[in-house]
Amino acid sequence: MGLREEKKAEQRRAILDTAVALFRKRGYEQTRVQDIIERLRISEATFFNYFPVKEALLQELAGDQLDISIATVRAELERDDRSVPDRIRRVIRQWALGWSLDRTYNALVASRSRMLSGGQALRTKAMLLYDLYEALFAEGQRRGEIRTDTRPLELAEMLEGIFITIGGNWLFGWWKDRTDPLEERFMNALDVFLDGCKPVARQTTQTRPTVLIDRKASTRCKRPRAT
Numbered sequence: 241m242g243l244r245e246e247k248k249a250e251q252r253r254a255i256l257d258t259a260v261a262l263f264r265k266r267g268y269e270q271t272r273v274q275d276i277i278e279r280l281r282i283s284e285a286t287f288f289n290y291f292p293v294k295e296a297l298l299q300e301l302a303g304d305q306l307d308i309s310i311a312t313v314r315a316e317l318e319r320d321d322r323s324v325p326d327r328i329r330r331v332i333r334q335w336a337l338g339w340s341l342d343r344t345y346n347a348l349v350a351s352r353s354r355m356l357s358g359g360q361a362l363r364t365k366a367m368l369l370y371d372l373y374e375a376l377f378a379e380g381q382r383r384g385e386i387r388t389d390t391r392p393l394e395l396a397e398m399l400e401g402i403f404i405t406i407g408g409n410w411l412f413g414w415w416k417d418r419t420d421p422l423e424e425r426f427m428n429a430l431d432v433f434l435d436g437c438k439p440v441a442r443q444t445t446q447t448r449p450t451v452l453i454d455r456k457a458s459t460r461c462k463r464p465r466a467t
Contacts, residue, residue: 252290254280256304259297264345268298268352295352299362302353306365309335313372317379324380325434332403332430336423339407347411370396380437387440395437402429 258279262271273294277287291297312334316327339346353362373396380386386395406429409415410422418425 251282251286255282255287255290256297256300260301260345263348264342268348298349298353301349302362303365305338305349306362306369308338310365310369310372313369313376317372317376324376324383324385325437328376328399328434329427329430332399332426333423335403335407336421336426339411340422343411350408350411370400373399377437384439386437389440398433402426402433 255276258276259271262275262279266275271294273284273287277284291300309331312331316331319327322330370393374392377386377392377395381388381392386392403426406425407422410425
């Protein structure tokens with residue numbers, strides 16, 4: 241990366257960091273583009289050169305979160321000192337801890353960027369994450385740790401379903417009377433899921449014993465016809 245590209249990357253990062261600080265302090269609706277450029281002492285033209293609308297900031301922030309997840313799963317794929325189920329637990333636990341740090345802010349990013357519903361701008365990164373989960377489950381199948389009667393991609397989709405449902409319910413307070421931490425909720429669901437992912441034991445086919453019929457004896461046992 242040349243000097244010019246480095247400066248552009250630094251400016252982009254500065255805009256994002258400033259926006260995040262203001263979103264957390266004032267809220268998204270109360271933060272104007274003018275507030276961001278005044279704090280950074282840049283022009284409107286400079287801001288819009290990087291982000292055409294304010295909502296684009298949230299798309300970028302959601303992409304950053306997906307980048308972190310992608311890097312985490314890649315790191316787990318490169319290590320073989322733990323079982324695949326344990327590595328999956330580590331990935332989901334990191335999501336839980338990261339979201340728990342600032343529930344309000346992460347709910348904002350998830351809802352406005354449509355991160356949980358697969359916004360088109362995030363599709364490429366989301367699909368890459370699916371590919372990595374698929375590779376992780378495939379490795380688990382090769383190691384004899386994951387059942388082989390279900391495709392790895394289907395298992396990845398089930399895992400993503402757990403993440404979206406439980407994460408979304410927690411972020412937006414779907415269950416008003418629940419106070420259990422997000423990590424606990426994720427881990428409880430994950431334990432049930434991974435228990436179902438265990439290799440299926442082969443069942444031996446039991447054949448019914450053959451019954452030999454003595455036809456002569458059968459004939460002798462018949463009742464005589466009435467005359």
